[in-house]
Amino acid sequence: xxxxxxxxxxxxxxxxxxxxxxxxxxxxxxxxxxxxxxxxxxxxxxxxxxxxxxxxxxxxxxxxxxxxxxxxxxxxxxxxxxxxxxxxxxxxxxxxxxxxxxxxxxxxxxxxxxxxxxxxxxxxxxxxxxxxxxxxxxxxxxxxxxxxxxxxxxxxxxxxxxxxxxxxxxxxxxxxxxxxxxxxxxxxxxxxxxxxxxxxxxxxxxxxxxxxxxxxxxxxxxxxxxxxxxxxxxxxxxxxxxxxxxxxxxxxxxxxxxxxxxxxxxxxxxxxxxxxxxxxxxxxxxxxxxxxxxxxxxxxxxxxxxxxxxxxxxxxxxxxxxxxxxxxxxxxxxxxxxxxxxxxxxxxxxxxxxxxxxxxxxxxxxxxxxxxxxxxxxxxxxxxxxxxxxxxxxxxxxxxxxx
Numbered sequence: 001x002x003x004x005x006x007x008x009x010x011x012x013x014x015x016x017x018x019x020x021x022x023x024x025x026x027x028x029x030x031x032x033x034x035x036x037x038x039x040x041x042x043x044x045x046x047x048x049x050x051x052x053x054x055x056x057x058x059x060x061x062x063x064x065x066x067x068x069x070x071x072x073x074x075x076x077x078x079x080x081x082x083x084x085x086x087x088x089x090x091x092x093x094x095x096x097x098x099x100x101x102x103x104x105x106x107x108x109x110x111x112x113x114x115x116x117x118x119x120x121x122x123x124x125x126x127x128x129x130x131x132x133x134x135x136x137x138x139x140x141x142x143x144x145x146x147x148x149x150x151x152x153x154x155x156x157x158x159x160x161x162x163x164x165x166x167x168x169x170x171x172x173x174x175x176x177x178x179x180x181x182x183x184x185x186x187x188x189x190x191x192x193x194x195x196x197x198x199x200x201x202x203x204x205x206x207x208x209x210x211x212x213x214x215x216x217x218x219x220x221x222x223x224x225x226x227x228x229x230x231x232x233x234x235x236x237x238x239x240x241x242x243x244x245x246x247x248x249x250x251x252x253x254x255x256x257x258x259x260x261x262x263x264x265x266x267x268x269x270x271x272x273x274x275x276x277x278x279x280x281x282x283x284x285x286x287x288x289x290x291x292x293x294x295x296x297x298x299x300x301x302x303x304x305x306x307x308x309x310x311x312x313x314x315x316x317x318x319x320x321x322x323x324x325x326x327x328x329x330x331x332x333x334x335x336x337x338x339x340x341x342x343x344x345x346x347x348x349x350x351x352x353x354x355x356x357x358x359x360x361x362x363x364x365x366x367x368x369x370x371x372x373x374x375x376x377x378x379x380x381x382x383x384x385x386x387x388x389x390x391x392x393x394x395x396x397x398x399x400x401x402x403x
Contacts, residue, residue: 005175005183006245006401008232009080010340011073014225015057016327019076023337024344026327027352028374033057033223033328038196054196054205057223057328066102066188067143069226074148074186077228082240083182088148092181092236094174095154096167097141099188099332140188154186158332161294162388163187164227165335169250169394171231176249181236187227187333195222195331202389204298212295212322213302213368214358220296223328227336244402246343250394251277257391266304269393271312274385277395281381285316289379290351290369292338294387295322296329301387306364313367318383319351319375320367326354335386339396342382346400351375 010020016033017023035055039045045053078085088095141153157167164187171183199205199222206218231248253273259265278284293305309320323341330337345351356370369375386394 002233002235003176003178004234004401005172005231005248006234006237007248007339007343008083008182008230008237008245009077010227010229010336010343011076011080012225012227012337012340013059013069013073014227014327014330014337015059015223020340023327023340024352027323027341027354030355030371032326032355033221035221038191038193048193049197050200054200055221056191056196057221058191059224066190066226067140070140070144070186070188070228071147073226073228074144074184077184077230081230081232083230085148087182088150088184091151093150093184094171094180094182095144095148095150095184095186096170097144097154097156097186097188098158098163098167100158100190102139103190103192144186159390159392160388161296161331162335162386162390162392162394163332165384165386165394165396166252166392168229168231168248168335168339168396169252172248172250175231175233181233183231185229185231185336187225187330187336189223189225189330189333191222191224202298206299209358210297211325211356211358211360212293212297213306213360213364214297214325215361216358217297217302217325218299220298220329221325223330225328225330225333225337227330227333227340229336229339246346247399247401248339248396249277249281249399250396251280253393255391255393257389260387260389260391261300263300263304263307266301266387266393267307267311270305270308270385270387273393273395274308274312274383277397278383281397281399283381283397283399285313285318287379287381288318289345289377289382290319290321291383291385292321292323292342293385295320296324296334303361305385305387306361309367310363317367319369320364321351321354321369323354325357335384335394338384339398342384342398346380346382346398349377351377
């Protein structure tokens with residue numbers, strides 16, 4: 001158990017909340033994230049091939065140089081853990097960068113296609129934004145490695161929705177196998193027009209209402225966001241005079257991406273992953289204070305998760321919490337956001353129930369908690385699950401190890 005992975009600290013910056021305290025306060029107050037249309041008008045949306053304009057949750061900071069914000073979040077997370085930046089230096093530290101860094105926008109490429117004469121450059125400034133410097137995914141890794149004196153460039157993981165949760169899983173494995181003492185997972189999620197196209201093609205923007213497990217929801221509320229989470233081995237914490245904390249244990253499975261839309265197949269594999277991690281930890285469903293599923297409002301994955309949870313908890317229902325209809329769906333970083341909320345739920349002994357936007361489907365209606373404020377509990381474990389359109393399935397058991 002000396003190699004157990006403990007959450008040391010975290011930080012975030014979302015359209016819903018600029019920091020952890022605001023996240024919790026806004027959830028407690030039942031606030032909703034501000035939405036805005038992605039395209040300037042309905043006419044522009046139609047011209048770009050959409051049936052209608054799409055609503056998203058944007059950060060106020062719209063520039064494509066997120067380094068200053070990432071540095072602040074990393075420094076904040078280190079400070080919250082009582083560590084300085086030298087803690088990330090050395091063979092026993094791991095840093096993962098997840099999500100999508102600087103990219104050109106597909107709408108600028110479309111403009112270039114329409115205006116490809118040199119003379120048109122003055123009339124179409126979008127062409128200048130196609131410069132290669134705006135496509136350097138590795139630049140973030142290089143600058144972070146340089147500023148914090150890392151031994152290696154942080155690998156940049158992008159496996160759709162499970163990007164940050166995959167990095168957390170890799171970090172847990174590194175610590176569990178005594179390969180690392182400190183793991184830092186950084187997520188950078190910015191929206192570009194091609195992301196909206198992708199979601200549209202995945203039938204994830206098919207309704208106005210967005211509600212995880214909602215009867216009428218066929219859509220996600222796409223959201224930008226940045227987040228950082230630090231994991232630390234138990235023995236490293238004890239050497240610093242610290243005890244207890246929320247421990248993470250994870251399990252991972254990979255199915256064919258082509259079958260990720262097969263609801264029955266997905267359900268059976270979700271059940272396998274959840275059963276595996278609970279059995280390994282010798283934890284029963286009755287020991288869980290809640291399950292925080294992937295639950296993002298899209299039809300196929302929500303249906304599969306609802307079926308899996310209902311089958312697992314047929315004889316012993318477990319409360320389910322799904323926040324992405326209220327605070328937005330930060331595609332590559334939502335795993336970290338849910339872990340932060342889960343850590344609060346265990347540490348403070350309370351479940352913060354989200355506000356609802358729709359009636360809930362029958363399979364999970366009796367378990368999904370909504371609109372009832374904060375609920376106290378005395379349990380020590382919580383389950384987080386994540387799904388990716390790449391076919392990845394992740395289960396994470398969070399356990400409060402305080403005496």
